[in-house]
Structures are given as C-alpha cells and as structure tokens.
Amino acid sequence: MMQEGRDWDRLVVSRKDTTGEEAVIGHTQIRKGGIAKVTGTAQFGADVDQPGQLYGAVLHSPYAHARVLRVNTEKAQALPGVRAVVVGSDFPTLYGSFIADQPVVAQEKVRYQGEPVAAVAADTEELAHEAVRLIEVEYEPLPVVNDLETSMKNEVLIHEDWSRYDCSSACFPQQGTNIGDQYHLKKGDVEQGFAEADEIVESEFSCGMLQHTTIETHTATAKADPVSGEIHIWSPSQSPFSIRGLLAKTFHVPLEKVRLTVTEIGGGFGGKYEVRCEPIAIALSLKAKGRPVKLTYRRDEEFAATVCRSPVHMHIKTGVKRDGTLTAQQVTIEWDAGAYVTTNPRVDYNAGFAANGPYKLPNAQVDGYVYMTNKTLGTAYRGFGVTEVATAHERQMDLIAERLGMDPLELRLKNVLRNGDTGITGETMQTMAVAECLEGAAANVDWNALPDRWVDEEGNLCGKGIACFNKLTGTPSTTSVLVKMNENGSLYIMSASTEMGQGVTTTLPQIAAQALGMDLEKISMAPVDTAITPYDKTTTSSRSTFHSGNAVLEACADIKNQLCRLAALKFKVDAAEVEYTAAGYIQCRTDPDKRIHINDVGKSGILHEQAPVAAIGRYGTSDIFDPPPVDGRQSKRPTVMWMHGAQAAIVAVNPKTGRVQVKKVGAAHDVGKAINPTGCLQQIEGSIIMGLGHALMEEMIYEDGKLRNGNMVDYKVPTFMDSDVEVKITLVEQAHPEGPYGVKGIGEPGLAPTAAAIVNAVCHACNADFTSIPIKPEHILFRKERGDASQI
Numbered sequence: 001m002m003q004e005g006r007d008w009d010r011l012v013v014s015r016k017d018t019t020g021e022e023a024v025i026g027h028t029q030i031r032k033g034g035i036a037k038v039t040g041t042a043q044f045g046a047d048v049d050q051p052g053q054l055y056g057a058v059l060h061s062p063y064a065h066a067r068v069l070r071v072n073t074e075k076a077q078a079l080p081g082v083r084a085v086v087v088g089s090d091f092p093t094l095y096g097s098f099i100a101d102q103p104v105v106a107q108e109k110v111r112y113q114g115e116p117v118a119a120v121a122a123d124t125e126e127l128a129h130e131a132v133r134l135i136e137v138e139y140e141p142l143p144v145v146n147d148l149e150t151s152m153k154n155e156v157l158i159h160e161d162w163s164r165y166d167c168s169s170a171c172f173p174q175q176g177t178n179i180g181d182q183y184h185l186k187k188g189d190v191e192q193g194f195a196e197a198d199e200i201v202e203s204e205f206s207c208g209m210l211q212h213t214t215i216e217t218h219t220a221t222a223k224a225d226p227v228s229g230e231i232h233i234w235s236p237s238q239s240p241f242s243i244r245g246l247l248a249k250t251f252h253v254p255l256e257k258v259r260l261t262v263t264e265i266g267g268g269f270g271g272k273y274e275v276r277c278e279p280i281a282i283a284l285s286l287k288a289k290g291r292p293v294k295l296t297y298r299r300d301e302e303f304a305a306t307v308c309r310s311p312v313h314m315h316i317k318t319g320v321k322r323d324g325t326l327t328a329q330q331v332t333i334e335w336d337a338g339a340y341v342t343t344n345p346r347v348d349y350n351a352g353f354a355a356n357g358p359y360k361l362p363n364a365q366v367d368g369y370v371y372m373t374n375k376t377l378g379t380a381y382r383g384f385g386v387t388e389v390a391t392a393h394e395r396q397m398d399l400i401a402e403r404l405g406m407d408p409l410e411l412r413l414k415n416v417l418r419n420g421d422t423g424i425t426g427e428t429m430q431t432m433a434v435a436e437c438l439e440g441a442a443a444n445v446d447w448n449a450l451p452d453r454w455v456d457e458e459g460n461l462c463g464k465g466i467a468c469f470n471k472l473t474g475t476p477s478t479t480s481v482l483v484k485m486n487e488n489g490s491l492y493i494m495s496a497s498t499e500m501g502q503g504v505t506t507t508l509p510q511i512a513a514q515a516l517g518m519d520l521e522k523i524s525m526a527p528v529d530t531a532i533t534p535y536d537k538t539t540t541s542s543r544s545t546f547h548s549g550n551a552v553l554e555a556c557a558d559i560k561n562q563l564c565r566l567a568a569l570k571f572k573v574d575a576a577e578v579e580y581t582a583a584g585y586i587q588c589r590t591d592p593d594k595r596i597h598i599n600d601v602g603k604s605g606i607l608h609e610q611a612p613v614a615a616i617g618r619y620g621t622s623d624i625f626d627p628p629p630v631d632g633r634q635s636k637r638p639t640v641m642w643m644h645g646a647q648a649a650i651v652a653v654n655p656k657t658g659r660v661q662v663k664k665v666g667a668a669h670d671v672g673k674a675i676n677p678t679g680c681l682q683q684i685e686g687s688i689i690m691g692l693g694h695a696l697m698e699e700m701i702y703e704d705g706k707l708r709n710g711n712m713v714d715y716k717v718p719t720f721m722d723s724d725v726e727v728k729i730t731l732v733e734q735a736h737p738e739g740p741y742g743v744k745g746i747g748e749p750g751l752a753p754t755a756a757a758i759v760n761a762v763c764h765a766c767n768a769d770f771t772s773i774p775i776k777p778e779h780i781l782f783r784k785e786r787g788d789a790s791q792i
Contacts (some may be wrong), residue, residue, distance in 0.1 A: 024513040024520055025741055028678040032506045032525065033499065037264070045219035045236040045263045046296045053221070054083050054121040056277075056284050056295030057128035059135050060305050061110035061117050064146075064374040064705020065156075066139040068106055071118055075134035081123040082131045084287035088117075091283050095250040097242070097274055098171040098345045099180070101159060104250065104279045109142070111158055111339035112374050113706055114304030121284040121293045144374045144705040148313055148336045151178040151371040158339060158372035171345045180337060181345040181370035183352040187424055190319075193328020193363030197319025201400050205316070205392035206772040207755075208699035209336070210309040210381065211302070213717050216266025218306050219296040222281035226290055229253040231282055236265040238272045238498055239538035244530045250279060251286075262528035265500035270380030272500075273540055274342060276306050303376075303710030308700060310344065310378025311336040312385075314355075314392040319363075320400055324414045328363035331355040333389065337370045337378040344370045344378055350472060350541075351385025356424050357393040358434045358470035358644050359415045364424050374705040380540060382687075383748040386471045387694070387755065391773065394467035394756035398763065408760070409442050409466055416468070425626075425638050431744075433670040433734035434644045438468055440730035441646040441757075444666025450650070453764045460652035460661075461767075465760025467753040468646035472639030473745055474541035476622035479548050480534035483512065483555035484614035489602025491518065491559075493552065494526040496536035497544040501686075502747045503679040504544045510675055511549045511740050515556040517584020518598045534616065542745025545675060546641055547619050549740030555617030560586075562613045566606040567596055641736060643749045645669030647688070649757040653765045658777030660696050660762055665754070668730040672744030677731060684729050684750035691754025692725070693718040695762075696774050 036042040073085045088107035094100040105116045118135050122128035143156045150156070154177045159165075162173040162180075173180050194200060220235040231253060237243050240260045248258045265272060277295045284293040297306065312335050319328040333351060337344040348368040355366045381387075401408040416434040423429045442448070445464065453463040482494040493512060499505040509523035526533065536548065560580040567586045568575040571594045579589055587595030596604045607613065621640040650664040665688050674680045697716040701708045709715045735742025755773055762775055768783040 024510050025675045026673065026677070029506055029510060029520060029676050031503055031679070032509065042264045044216055044266050045234065046216065048221040048234040048263060048294060050221060050223060050292035053292045053294055054123065054284070054288055055125040055128045056281055056293050057120050057125065057132045058116045058280060058295070058301070058305070059118040059132045059137070060114045060301065061106065062113065063110055063139050063141055064113045064144045065109070065111060065142040067109045067142065068117065068137065069140055070138040072136040073118060075136070076120055076131040079127070079131045079134065081127045082120060083123070083291065084121040084284050086119045086280070086283045086287055090287065093250050093252065094165065095246055095275070095279065096341060097246070097343045098168050099173065099341045100166040102340045104283050112376055114301070114376060115339070116280060116305065119280050119284055121288050145178065146373065146702060146705050148334055148371055148373070151336070151373050154178055158374065171341065173341070178372040179369055180341040180372050181348055183348045183366070183368040185352050185366040185424065187361070187426060188363035190328045190330045190363045190365045194319040197327045198322045199320050199403055200317065201320065201396065201403055202315070202317045203396050203399055204313065204771055205395055206313045207311060207388045207391060208772070208774060209311040209375070210694060210698050211700055211715060212267070212269045212271030212307070212381065214267030214269065214271055217297045217299060217302045218272070218276045219294070220277035220281045221292055221294040222278065222285045223292040224282045224285035224290060226286050230257045232259045232261070233278055233282065234261045234263055235278055236263050236272055238265070238268045238500065238540060240496055240498070240528055240530050241535050242538055243275050243278065246275060247278060247282065251282060259529070259531045262498050265498060268500040269382040270384070270540060271307055273380045273538065274307065299712060300710055303700070303715070304707055305376070307342065307377045307379040308338070309381035310338065310347070312388050314389065316392055316396045318396060318400060320404065322404065324404055324406055324411050326359055326361055326415050329356050329361050330365045333366070333368040335368070335370045335378065336373050336375065338373060338375045340377050341370065342377050342379045347378070347380060347385040351389045353425065353472050353638060354386045354470055355389040355393065357390065357397070358417050358468055360417055360421050361424060375702055376707070382751050383471065384541065386469060386748070387691070387752045390467065390469040390752045391756040391759060394753065395759055398465070398760045399769070409438060409447060412438055412466070412468060427637050429642070431734045431736050432644070433732050434468055434470070434646070436732050436734070437644060437646040437668040437670055438466065440668025440732060441648040441666045442466060444668065444728040444730060445648045445650050445664050447648055453767060456652060459655065461655055461765040462650065462652050463761045463763070463765025464648065464650050465757045465762070465764060466646065466648040467756030467760060468644065469749070469752040470642055470644045471749055471752060473543045473546065473641045473643065474537065475639045476620065476625040477537040477543065477547065478618070478620040478622070479536045479551050480616060480618045481548055481551040481555055482534050482614065482616055483552065483559055484612065485559065485601070485607065487602065487607055489522065489600070489607065491523040492526055493523065494533050495548050496528050496533045497548040498528050498539040500539065502544070502683060503676055504548065506679065507545050507675045508548055508552055511552050512556055514741070515553055516559065516598050517582065522599065542643060542747040542749065545743050546739050546745055549743060550619035551617035553617065553740050554619065555615040558615035558617070559613060562615070563601065563606070566610055566613070570604070570606050640738060641744055643670070643745050645749050645753065647753040647757040649761040651758060651761040651765055653762060653780060658780035660775065660780070662692055662725050662758060664726040665757070666728050667750065668732055669746060669749055670732040670734045670744060671746050672736045672739050673733055673742035674731050675741065675743055680731055680746050681729050683746050685727050687750030688725065688727060688754050689718050689723050691751050692722060692758065694773060695755040695758040699774050
C-alpha cells in the first residue's frame, strides 16, 4: 500500500477500519502537546526554576591538548555571591557510555579545546560567568592531533593507557594506539568475489563534522543532597534511564537515589543521548551544600564543549559483472571521533551493518575504526552513522553505473535485496520494499523523462541523482510501559519514550485508542520521570513506536481482561461469560444487552471502590539478537527491524557562482504502517531540509585543534529561504509482522539517503566526481570535469 503527497489538511479521523468501526491509526491526528508549545506554556530545560536556585558557569580550556599544571580559584571564591567552585580533583571518577574515559572536570590534562577545567555556582548567571573569568590556570601545551592522518601515526596518544579505564564488552580499544573502538563484519570471501568480477571500482568519500544545532542548547538543573546522597536532575534527555545509571555510578550513590525528570526537549537528533551539563550541575550542587544549580550552555559553548557528528573517511572497493551483478564489496570506515570515545562504538557498529547498502552481495567485508583526535566529542547523530555510509555507498553505485554504462536506477533495482534474499549478516531478509521505494522516489521526480544532466533556460547545470539505504534499530533493547485507568474512565500512559518532535506522545495514545476502541481524546501521556515511569532503554534508533507500541498493546490486552472481570461483577455473571469486542464494548456473551462501551466505563460504576485498573506492558528483543558474524552465519538476527527507503533529487548549479539549488526531491519510505500519516510526512520533509544542509553547507572547521567557525554566523545551516524545495513523498506500507499494526521506524530514515541523492545529482550536473561533503561553491568552480562536457 502506498500513500502519496502531503495530505496535511486531513486533521480529523472519520474513516472505518475492517470491523466497520471508527479507526484511529492510519489517519492524521493533531499532535498532543502541540498547543502548549505554540502558546509558550511548555516547560523546556532552561525554563526550570527551583527555590534557592544557583546558576552555573564553566571555564573551558583554550588549548586542544595540554597538561593542567595548576588551577587557582582563590579570586573566584572570594567574589561575593559565589557559592561553589569545582575543579578536577573534587570529583575524580571517570564516566562514559561505553568506556569510562571522561572526567567530570579535567584533571591531569585537557584533550580538546572547550573541555571543562573548572566550574562555578553563584547567585546569578552573570556573577557565575564573572567568577569563571577570575580563575587562573597554568597549562603546558602538548602536540595536537588535528586529523585522522595524524591520529593513525600514533606518535601522539590522546589516551596513553586504555587499560586504566573501565570498559564495556561492546567497546574494543587497541592498546598503544589512538583506536578507541573497532568493528569487523565478514560474509563469504571478498578476494574470491573480486576474482570473479569483470570490473573493480574503488572510491574514497569523506563527510565533514556537523553540529546538532538544536534550537535548545544543553542544560540541566540538579539538586544533590551531600548528606542523604539523593540527586534530582531536570534535563531535556533522550535517555533518562541510561543517564540515571551513569550518574549513579559516577557519584557513587545507589541507583534509587538518582531521579531524572525529563523536561520538554527542544531538539535532540542524538545530541541529548548522553550527559553533558548534568554531571557538572550535580558536582556544583554537592559543593553548594545541596542548593539547586542550573547550568545552561551558550551557543558558543554548544559548539566547543558539547558533541557533534564525527567526521569520517571511507574507502569502498566493489567487484561487479558486466551485466551489473555485484560480486564483492569491501568497506573501510575511519571515524575522527574526537577526544573521548562516548557512544562512537555504537555508531561504528550501526554504520558497519549498513555500509554495504541494501544490496545482494555474496561476498562482503566491513572494517570500522574509531580514532581519537584533539577535537570536540563525536557522538550519536540522527541515523547513528547510517547517513554517512549511505552517502558513500550510493556514490559508489553511481560510479559503477557510469563504468558499466547503465542507468543508476536500473543498476540499483538489479541488485537490491528482496524478500527471501540473504543479507550481509547471513540473515534471510523479510518485509523488504527497497525496490518499491526506489521506484516511488524516481516516479516522484519523473526520473525516466529526464536525462542525466542538462542546461536550463537560465544557463544552470542541472542533474538528477537517486539513493537508497538500509538501517537497523537498537537491538537488543527493552521497553516497558504502565497503562492505568483513572476513576472517570480516561487512560494514562506512562512511558519513558521521550517526545522531541517525532510525535510519540500522539502515536502511543493512537495505538492504545485503536486497541481499546476508545476515543483518542480520553488518552494522555504522563511526563517522563525515572521515579515514576517504567524502564525504557533510550529514545534513539527510531525504535520508540515499534518497541513502546508493542508494550502498549500488551498492557491494553491486560486492561481489557481487568475490565471484563469488573463488568462481570456488575452483570452478576461469571467472568468467562464477558468478552471485549473489537468495537470497544464490554458485554455479556449470553445477554448482549448487558454491555458497556469503553468510553462510558467511567459512568458505569464498575470502577467505583474497586481495585485500580492498571497494567504493565513489556517488549524486549534480546531473544532474537546475535552479535555480528565472522563468517556470514547467524542463528538469530542482529536487529528486530530493518528500515529502508529512497530519495531522488533534481539540482540546478550556477556555473558562475558555484551555488547549488535543490529544485525537487522525491522520497519513498517504507514505514510499515503510517500510524499518523502527517507525522510521517513531516519527519521526512524535515529530514530532507536537514540533509540539504549536510550535503551543501554544514561543516565544523578545525585548525590545529581550534574550532574556527563555532557560531551560527560562520556555521551555515539551512534557513527558511533554503527550504524552497518541491517535495513529493510516498509512504510505502510493507507491514512488519512484529510491529504494532505493522509499524516500522521513520525518525531517522528520512535523513539517510538525502545527502547521497543530492551529491549524485550535483556530480551528474557538473560532470564531475565530488568525493566529500559538504560540496562548496569553490569545489564546483574549481572542479575537474570528466570526459566530454560538451555532451550537455
């Protein structure tokens, strides 16, 4: 099934499902919580204010790599209104998501420009920043590792001894080197595959460093009692339970003493997956004898001292028959991950699985390496590495098509994975709709009616490009929800799936409403709070609707049983005689006149003075998970859900200025089932504009470890004026057998093929081979054209 276009004016449900009753899922709903956001009443992280609150500020290192010889805080401490000063020795425990290599505040040395060296809590924010300027630090500069090439030489080690850190089983640093993690995947014999090929195509591709540039900067408010050990944090966190566990370990308190309340999140994209302000705010609160401390980063601090998408360099070697059949592919991925490992092992792992694309490959090998440099910290970024490898492997597919004289779409359709094919992991693939997505994206830009490149009436060089991808989701992972009925019959869902624009606070109530036959207006979501909300691993990896939706369905099944038992008491019949119908009626099997609709439960009296109607729903994927294979054989699956889609782009390039205008993008994504269709369309369109920035504008530039464009003037992101792109979107619905109502994920997939499609279009338009993004005007103006440009 396919849904096309931007059908955004359909804001009410008035259609029937297969039972003849009103359907809630599959039809557009107004976002819950939307009114609070547009009226300004929603509370974001920086809006938190606690009684007796202090304000934090941080002293950041001006050096990319240096020993910290002395920190003098006397002048800062003497300033009236300063209540606490923290230095590295105050809290020596290291932390990290996969390897505990990060200090709360720098201790013996700093490893990147912007690393916290000291922090202050004061009565006002202005006073805190004034105190920070009074702190004196003596540094001994060290040689700077500014790029991958320098890091690989291992002449200067960012971390001298990996063995001194507490390391998880999912992180593989290499002692005596700057390698903080490595990933290897193998299927078949690539050398044999290359020997069988008629052509060998090799290419290099690089992606620049990106800032998440969320509207809301990092912020946290902490109240930490040094006597009881109790810690309460308010922050816009994507992963409240993971962060709670990390903070409990860092500050040596039992898990139950740490509480994290999630505020509204003003943009995440992976940037709020890990801690940044939280540990420093806690440290300051402890030093301030338990007074609350709010720490909010300014935009310049956001660039220099938080997290980014790691730069990456990739080499791809592909063997192919003259008829276009792929025989082998070898991919090497090298991440410039910055000063600390953070969550780069998961990025490396996810990208490794996706590095060969959604193609049939009898022989394949992937080797990924995470290298440390003296830059800000690489971390999760919408897609966890998949966008980067998709750009590389899709550029490679175009180069192969050019070598063979084939249409790029034809080559892809010949090789894409289909149901029953064996994937890179050795898994038998199911619910594959890559071909349908490619065909849908191509049709949305009239692909077959256009040449590869042409000149328009204004003299612009025009071209078309297409790209596809595959992406796994976080597996193994566990989600739980609590669903409870209020006295008036309304429903409350407690879930730690955090809302950050993807619409989960609307889709989960939709799933519950559909399962129960209940009015959507009677269902709401509770705020996320680790003291109340059941456990959920994280809100990343496009997993929330799939995982939490399954948990909601399980809880709703229990709710139905409880309501049937309560209705049996009212009907004065045995519980076995009461059933819950698809239409939402709780009725007696032998006397159908005895019935209560779910919307009327609150008025029926069956909830009065009875045990609470509440249920826990759980969903976990550890039973299907297998780690990456070494020889292509697996007994289980590496992921519960593969996501895939395609995009095609039409561009116009001004040959005099080098400026690129993206004229049209056609997208087609397999969402499994569109629970809230407009929400899916919005996710994809937003991803298209975001990916435009990645392809043509955005890049953090470092020289000798110093960030040269850490501000919103010199770092370019797409504005409203850049959003004038004709977009046509097709939603493909290849239902997943394990997804709630067949759903898959869409939060990240819309971004994955965007830059790749634009790059291929620009390369065709300019008759040139661009090997890195962003593609800048100077790259175009000084390009080296291929073959005879007079063909256009």
